[in-house]
Amino acid sequence: MPNKKNLLIYAHYYIPDTASTGQILRELAEGMLDKFNITVICVVPSYLGIIEDKYKTQKYYEEEINGVKVLRIQVPEFSKTNKKSRVKNIVSYFFGAMGATFKVGKMDYVLSISQPPILGGLLGVWGKWVKHAKFIYNIQDFNPEQVLAVGYTKSKFITDAMMWFDKFSCKRSDLIITVGRDLVETVEERFKGKKVPKTVMINNWIDEKEIYPLEADNPRVGAFKKQYRLDDKFIIMYSGNIGLYYDLENLLKVIKKFKPGTQAADGREVVFAFVGAGSVLDKLIRHKEKHHMDNVVFIPYQAKEELIYSLNAGDVHWCVNAKGIKGVSCPSKYYGLAACGKPVLGVLESGSEVRCLIEETNGGLCCEPGEYDEVEKNIRWFIDHAGSAEVEQMGHRGHENLIKNLTREESVRKYAEEILEC
Template structure:
């Protein structure tokens, strides 16, 4: 027994030096696994990927992305967990409904003020990292953490606000949007480093400070884990099962996968799809079908339009579990990657990385100079046109239909995949994050 205790002491002494040299990094994540929010997934992979460099703590809400909270998270104010080596401090927040704005606001404010208080529970930190979610408050909580911990602050901007709000006409109140801009510029100015996810977002950041010195910034692309999402053969058992379940067998599938929400102009794109009759055949003889996989605020409108106009070549498929995403993405022959007009420099559609990872050609409706359009055009990985150019959208759909099964279409997907493996892997992006944080 004494020998066993001595052995444990020796192990602890050997482990201690390995943790002493690590800098401490605090991440404000809002959502974190097991929540399915895309930013929560990115932050999980980022945190776990940097554990060799940093001792990492995440402050986030209890699992509640869909609005409901399990009973086990309703009895305490804070919950401490360890997920794959990452220390997680969860804050209890009120439940909410996505259709009730007031409940949503209460939930977000619960996170904001809860995170401020939770900051005092995590000890000394060398770096504080926050993202631009929730809008404006995500940046401000990072400034708070910097001041309270006397740490370097890294602000990761996934979406610019109020620019996004203005782009889709969600609010035209100049007082509200003016205050939003002031606060988010304040967060940028107080940061030691701003990391954006696209070259057009870098331009937006610099444009905010035209005539003054912009904050230090870096561009690091988002990613998808290329070891989890990759090309599969058409006869893969689970791909075949997915197609059979949703009646996609022997069809030429033009797929949209992701959030069916405000920022994608999907209602007008459905009107373009209406120009392709139900009996439209691709060049290789397969019937053409348009599949929408996901959910969001405009889904019901799309379903009503489809039913009213008898568009039997359009199907709607629920969100797929993360472990099944590889099969649904591989079931598409061509994939949409779209944004509404005005989103350039404001947001970057990260769904592109999944499409490239599974080696699929892309039907892009994206503004010239936007990050993902640049990636598609640089690799010749698909066809692109401007948002609102509906005649060109129709022409590009028709081109893919007329070239279905061709080597040309197949090579588009291959080129996008090769570029991702060479330049846009999870490992490469996480490495850049660690280097930029240490160097700020």
């Protein structure tokens, strides 16, 4: 394509990091290379807090990955459970990215995501000013709304300041792209219907050519199960960030009601598998050990190329958010569950994007966050119907809808069109 436009993306995390937003931005960038010359500013690989020695000697690292120019910023290592070290890491990225903006050439468009909270939007405003470019603000999560929902801080001064700065970023944007019907409503509510910035919704996705249903006897799926002693088990799986916004500590208390040795309808023993890492993982492990919950297994993050096997190992998958997250965040993990044709155990607020998708396709069972009796009832339903055609069809319907309406190609095409038109 002659005279391709130049697009700068502030990504915070980018491949090989396993952050879901980093994966989405990688696929977005690579999918739009026919329309744009793309440069990504991000941190050195460090999503789990550890940094390889080869990324500790320079301030910036330049590379090219699959046709995308990547400018990486050195940041300090951190612990996900230590607030101070996390803040230091994030602030280093923010100021490093501001400086890195001067190291890239002319840009026609700047796209920034809402990660890290507040600072992601401000980076987009900075890029717009420095590069005299159009600014597209991709809001994956709304803050301070997310912080307020989980009570991360009680300071009204801090949350009011966060709201002022993020509304500032919204006002300075030429286009807001968000990821759910309920998130579009949040933009409208922020501005009370007056001078609402131009906002469109484009679903997140997973690459359905990389994640898809596999036969139950697939040897790689079998190897994953064997490695973690899940052979011949009925597996109810949570896969993703084991962090603050998912109410996992209370869900573990519900799981405690299902004693080790509980059998599913098809005779398999029931196991609850948590795949991933995050700030509440240690608490969950301590709870499991204290209460001798031998039917709960914790499994490390899986490399992206292994994800197809771990997701296919689950018989039923959790998709959860804490109360108050409707209109604030959209659990992208749903797209991976639908891609591999798995039924969903949803703990999501009515009217939230993913709950709408599950209910529209009858692809699982849902209840409200905090309704722990309903959570228990839905778990029991899946246990009592294990191996049935009814459960299998739930997964099929979710997969069919994804292939028809929620493909990577379709969402990336919409991004390119909207950016070029803004």
